[in-house]
Amino acid sequence: MGQYDEHLGESLSALMDGEASDLDTRRVLKALASEDSHNAMQMRDKWRRYHSVSAVMKGDVASTIDYSEAIAHAIGNEVVFKTSPLAKILNSSGRFAIAASVALVAVLGVQQFNQSANLTDEAAEFAYIDETSVEGVVGPANQFPAGWALSEKTQVRTVSAESVEKKAYSQQEGRAYLAYVLAKHASNAPYIRNQGMLPYARLEDRKTRTDQE
């Protein structure tokens, strides 16, 4: 008995006892894969013997019939349902179509979003002027700031200036307000000059600000 056979026997025994390592399992499966080889036949015999012994020791009925050959034969006689090449193409293209449509929706969605944003620029500008109070509003109104999160209960939709009365919040007004309070805070912060000019660095505004307040 060669060293390989010896290792194979040990691996089979370990598998039988439920103590097989990954290496043992792979070794046994590899030997079984070569169906007609000497090793495979030996392995099958050993496996059957081990189980018979084990069953007898436990007091179970030990069957000496080898079902494996019969099962293999039955499987071999099964009618094969061949897949048509067309079905294969349709199947894969279906998946592709779904992916493509998702992408298309995404692209259209972005375009529509941009379009609606452009369409509401005028309204936003009107609202902007209406809020002049908000002198010194800085930062582009269409800049969606990173880190922005609306309250979950907030109903936000793009509205025209006329429908502001409905109390639906405009994203652009919200963004403009956020830019405004951030800039005003950054402008106020230098009063506390213990950090030197650091608060100025936080200003997002890139416009020249030299007007008298």
Add this chain to the structure above:
Amino acid sequence: MTAIFVSTSAVSQQNRVAYDLVYSMIEASNTLNYLGLVTYEKEGRLKTSKMLHLIRDDMTFEQLTHLDGPAGQISWRRTNGNCGMERAWDADAGSRPILNEDSFGRIKASYSFEIRGQSRVAGREATTIILKPKDKFRLPHFVAIDNQSNLMLMSVILSLSGKPLERFQFVEIEVGGELDTMLMPNAQANLDEQCVNAFGQQNQGEWNVGLVPSGFFLTNSMKESLTGQTVLGFSDGLTTFTVFIESAQMSAKIPPFTYNHGATAAVSTKIKVQGDEYTVSIVGEIPADGAKKIAQSVKQASKILKQP
């Protein structure tokens, strides 16, 4: 026992040195002329600017010029030296202005200071200090102070978990020299007169911020007559936050939101007063959770007075 005493004494000595350094840093930023290149970084974005800071008598001129991205410049001229920290003339110190002990005490009361070692920033030797807040209404600061001029060369604001949120750093700086005799630029600038008001004498007007974290004091308050907006500025000498209370009319257009970008948090919430809905927004370099609590504590002062 002796070892413990020596160790405690050493820590105490180190704290004292750290306090003195931060004290000197604040003073330097209010008294020295400097010109430098700075980088400001947050959430992967880096801005480079040139900063000019000049002081002549009771006038301070500050200018920031953006060196990348869209061109821009901010110029500021201040006419009052008493902004932010209360400063007093100390007879023993001659004409050298010093910080009021009470106001510096606020920083000491709000943060613990710890020297972290020596570093090199903008080609200059610097001492690094970490300022750890004593509550959850502030963020930790990691600063590098120039060993020569005591100016702050680097400031990193960290999250409560220690993650860097923003970094401000000089890459090159020139202190004093020709800047001390340079003529004040004639550029048109924002004129800051609001801080002429004496601190401590201001009140919050018709609104009252119920939860002002210990150590913070009101630095400025104003009401816009046109919009009815009330703005209240608070500081502990290092960290600032601003409270905005919008009129009921303006509030109808402002959604409640939470915003976090770098070290800056902005929280906007709604409060109801006698059937009207007002928007209260808090903006500052403070944790968003703290900002929310402060926003929710705002009440109309007149209403409070009515309560028995």
